[in-house]
Amino acid sequence: MAFQATFCTGIQEGRGAIFLDRRRGHVREALRGIGGSPGRLNSWLDSLLPQEEIFDRAPDAGERVLGKVYRNGPITHGDPMKVLWITTFPPRRCGIGDYAAELASALSKDSGIRLRVLTYRDGLGGRSTWDDGVEVSRNLNGRPTKDHIVEEIDEFAPDLVHLQSSSFLHPAAVNRGVAKAGESVPVVTTVHNAPQSWRLFYAIPSLRKVYARSSLLIVHSTGVSRTLTGFHRIDGKKIRRIPHGVDVDRYCPGTQDEAVRARYDLGGKRIVLFFGFLRPGKGLETLLRAWRRIAEANLDAILLIAGGTPSSAKKYFLNLRDEADYPARLRQLAESLGIGRRVQFTDYVPDAIVPGLLSSAEVIVLPYEGAHSQSGPFHKALSCGRPVVATKSPAFEDVLGDGEAALLTRPGDAQALAEAIHLLLSDDQLRNKLGRRGRQLAVERLSWPRIARTTVSLYHQTVETS
CATH class of the missing domain: 3.40.50.2000 (Glycogen Phosphorylase B;)
Incomplete structure (x- = not known):
């Protein structure tokens, strides 16, 4: 099992907090109630964290604290967290596949995460490749079974499984395989949209099992969140909202062609x-x-x-x-x-x-x-x-x-x-x-690095509490 420590800081109204979490070690130290002037807090933080003046950093590169930016990314010790994604992926033309490719690329730049994407062959054959720094396993054939999911999990031994989901995105066997995985490994499901009628929902019982077995459900909008809590009676405590991202460097003003x-x-x-x-x-x-x-x-x-x-x-x-x-x-x-x-x-x-x-x-x-x-x-x-x-x-x-x-x-x-x-x-x-x-x-x-950092934070919280 991989080992990961995360180190973060927070300042609010002159008070600070440090949390040191060790996965599987269940070691948690908290230092709270640091009072005093902003100057004293600055000196204390300076002794702990690397820093740069705020104008030297992009707006989404860290937390703004007392006029400076403190890096609050993961500090990795030993092996990275292993995450298995199950999703559609390019070259298939699919909005969720495009989303997955963009977010996977951003996550691949985090040395604390080892990501493997399990996806469909889509005419490319059953093989593993590297795409923009992401390991892509095309082992889901045209008629996948839940055994395909179980076999991939046994071989990769992930710390967490993350499913990209919508009503009819995956065959029932894939959903059943993910639900089965939830018995032994934490599952996070991003619900891009959810069924909004009982007739439709009961037509896909495997999706109900995915929702039930998932430790965490990620949504992009309050509309999907309301559907999950109101229509599907899912506990709102296991739903988190993260917006869709965008590559702000590639999609920028002045790129007329x-x-x-x-x-x-x-x-x-x-x-x-x-x-x-x-x-x-x-x-x-x-x-x-x-x-x-x-x-x-x-x-x-x-x-x-x-x-x-x-x-x-x-x-x-x-x-x-x-x-x-x-x-x-x-x-x-x-x-x-x-x-x-x-x-x-x-x-x-x-x-x-x-x-x-x-x-x-x-x-x-x-x-x-x-x-x-x-x-x-x-x-x-x-x-x-x-x-x-x-x-x-x-x-x-x-x-x-x-x-x-x-x-x-x-x-x-x-x-x-x-x-x-x-x-x-x-x-x-x-x-x-x-x-x-x-x-x-x-x-x-909405930048992808910001979305990726939030996603990684939820990964750690999910594994820690599972």
């Missing part, structure tokens, strides 16, 4: 952009109806709907069997509304050009219908400093908080959506203000 305009023959047109997988529930029908209302008043603008369907939707997603034809239905709707020439569809956008595409847009529109889980495209748009029109839902409101970094409209309200888009197209000052606030929010709260 003329090659993107040339690729899609956009010329000098003003771009109103939707970006993401094309799926029912994204509000695209509402967006097309809104665009009909404002297209004539904005003759120099084009609505660009950028994205395709998830990989092999009919094969991998039980509840998406009709989605392969969804883009064609949207094109038909655009033609029937008489705006076919003012709307352009790109199909799937290669990852390499996504930052340039987002930064080239004048307005980004994400008109989701009642979204409960957070949106990677939303965070990327904020990080690129682009003004966003979205809908009033937990997925977006949790991220924005009290700050004004986007315009929100009622889901399904084409008139309100049209007015918000038109307002941004006609107000340069408002566009710039929203863009600056969105970028600031992303840098301060």
Whole structure:
């Protein structure tokens, strides 16, 4: 069993605390009630922790304490904590797989964690590879059994298993294997979305077992948390909320790419952009109806709907069997509304050009219908400093908080959506203000290193208390 010590500090109203935790050793020393002036506290901390002046550190690189930043990352002794992930993963086109790849890359930079990702073969054969510093085991075949999970756990001997989950993301056998693993090793499950009807939930009993056996459930939004506590009667004490992350260095203002305009023959047109997988529930029908209302008043603008369907939707997603034809239905709707020439569809956008595409847009529109889980495209748009029109839902409101970094409209309200888009197209000052606030929010709260540190902290808490 790996050994890990974590060392952290906290200051609040002139009082400090140090906690030294040893996994499996159950050694916990606490020093509390350190009074005195800020100067005395500074001197005391200086004798314990390496430090740098705050302006030399990124905003999310540590805790701000009395004008200085103190590194509070893990101090590793001996072997790192071994964590086995079970998830979809690139090259499969899947939002959860993309999320997993980004977070795994950030976690791989923590020397206190040894991460292995167990995922599906997806045409690459059953083999282990290294992807951006992450060990990837492709030992889940087209018909996985729970024995695949058990065998991987026996071979890797993880300290903790982490499942990326949504209603129909995994076959029942994978869920059963994870639930079985929960009998002998702590399980953390990230619930990207949860069933919201009894009929649906009872159709997947293996998912109920996963929820029951998990020591900790991670969610991105209060909407999913409320579903778990209210509908599924899960104790809120074992639910923690961590926002979706974004690569703030890659998705940054000023990354416009003329090659993107040339690729899609956009010329000098003003771009109103939707970006993401094309799926029912994204509000695209509402967006097309809104665009009909404002297209004539904005003759120099084009609505660009950028994205395709998830990989092999009919094969991998039980509840998406009709989605392969969804883009064609949207094109038909655009033609029937008489705006076919003012709307352009790109199909799937290669990852390499996504930052340039987002930064080239004048307005980004994400008109989701009642979204409960957070949106990677939303965070990327904020990080690129682009003004966003979205809908009033937990997925977006949790991220924005009290700050004004986007315009929100009622889901399904084409008139309100049209007015918000038109307002941004006609107000340069408002566009710039929203863009600056969105970028600031992303840098301060949504960077992957910050998300990774929070995740690692929860790993240690889970193993310590299991």
